[in-house]
Amino acid sequence: MDAGELDDEDEELWALADLLNIACGGHAGDDRSMQRVLEACKVFGIKAGAHPSYPDRAGFGRTTMAIDDRALETSIFEQCRALRRIADAQGVSIDYAKPHGALYHDANGDRRLADVVVSGVIAALGMVTLIAPPTGALRDSAVFQGMPFLSEDFADRGRRPDGRLIPRGAAGALIEDPEIAANQARASVADALCVHADTPNALAIARAVRAAIK
Numbered sequence: 001m002d003a004g005e006l007d008d009e010d011e012e013l014w015a016l017a018d019l020l021n022i023a024c025g026g027h028a029g030d031d032r033s034m035q036r037v038l039e040a041c042k043v044f045g046i047k048a049g050a051h052p053s054y055p056d057r058a059g060f061g062r063t064t065m066a067i068d069d070r071a072l073e074t075s076i077f078e079q080c081r082a083l084r085r086i087a088d089a090q091g092v093s094i095d096y097a098k099p100h101g102a103l104y105h106d107a108n109g110d111r112r113l114a115d116v117v118v119s120g121v122i123a124a125l126g127m128v129t130l131i132a133p134p135t136g137a138l139r140d141s142a143v144f145q146g147m148p149f150l151s152e153d154f155a156d157r158g159r160r161p162d163g164r165l166i167p168r169g170a171a172g173a174l175i176e177d178p179e180i181a182a183n184q185a186r187a188s189v190a191d192a193l194c195v196h197a198d199t200p201n202a203l204a205i206a207r208a209v210r211a212a213i214k
Contacts, residue, residue: 001206002051002100002196004033005060009197015044016206019192021098021131024083026053026075027061034083038092048092050125052079052117053100061101062168069116076120084125096129097121098152099138105165108136115141122147131192153190155181155209156199176201178208185209 001017005028023029041048053061107113114137132138134151158172166173
């Protein structure tokens with residue numbers, strides 16, 4: 001579950017997750033929000049992960065950025081290190097990383113960009129697990145560089161007939177019906193399922209998905 005992106009996220013929502021992808025300053029999040037989510041990870045026994053993005057707070061990381069490879073790698077490194085610094089102070093380990101938004105999709109379609117993302121994560125966190133789509137450049141880069149890998153699917157996002165996500169803002173992009181999200185979760189063969197904390201009806205969706213995959 002993506003977490004730490006909104007000020008009013010409910011800890012009850014987080015408690016339904018096994019993994020919390022923590023916004024670490026690129027698209028959202030600051031020291032206070034990271035500390036709050038990490039405290040919840042510690043209390044509820046949830047694995048914590050870094051959720052780096054393009055350095056794009058204005059666009060919430062959902063717009064492709066023209067950015068130099070070195071600058072992007074530095075940004076990813078700094079985001080992940082910021083989270084790790086706070087986690088270390090609380091005795092919480094950062095077990096994985098998952099890119100956010102446009103970076104997630106751009107890097108999965110571009111091996112050069114995927115290598116930049118993976119290198120930035122490794123430099124900051126070491127050989128943690130990478131969470132990304134089942135196939136594509138992110139998986140290929142992680143495997144090549146020796147990172148553990150988990151495939152991901154989305155319980156609360158609609159897909160086109162070719163399997164690609166419907167772009168946000170288009171009709172059908174978000175699944176707000178808990179029953180439909182639960183059915184999508186049951187049909188998935190991915191290692192991890194994502195529910196977005198900012199999806200309308202997120203708490204009911206998370207409860208339904210949690211029940212469906214037990």
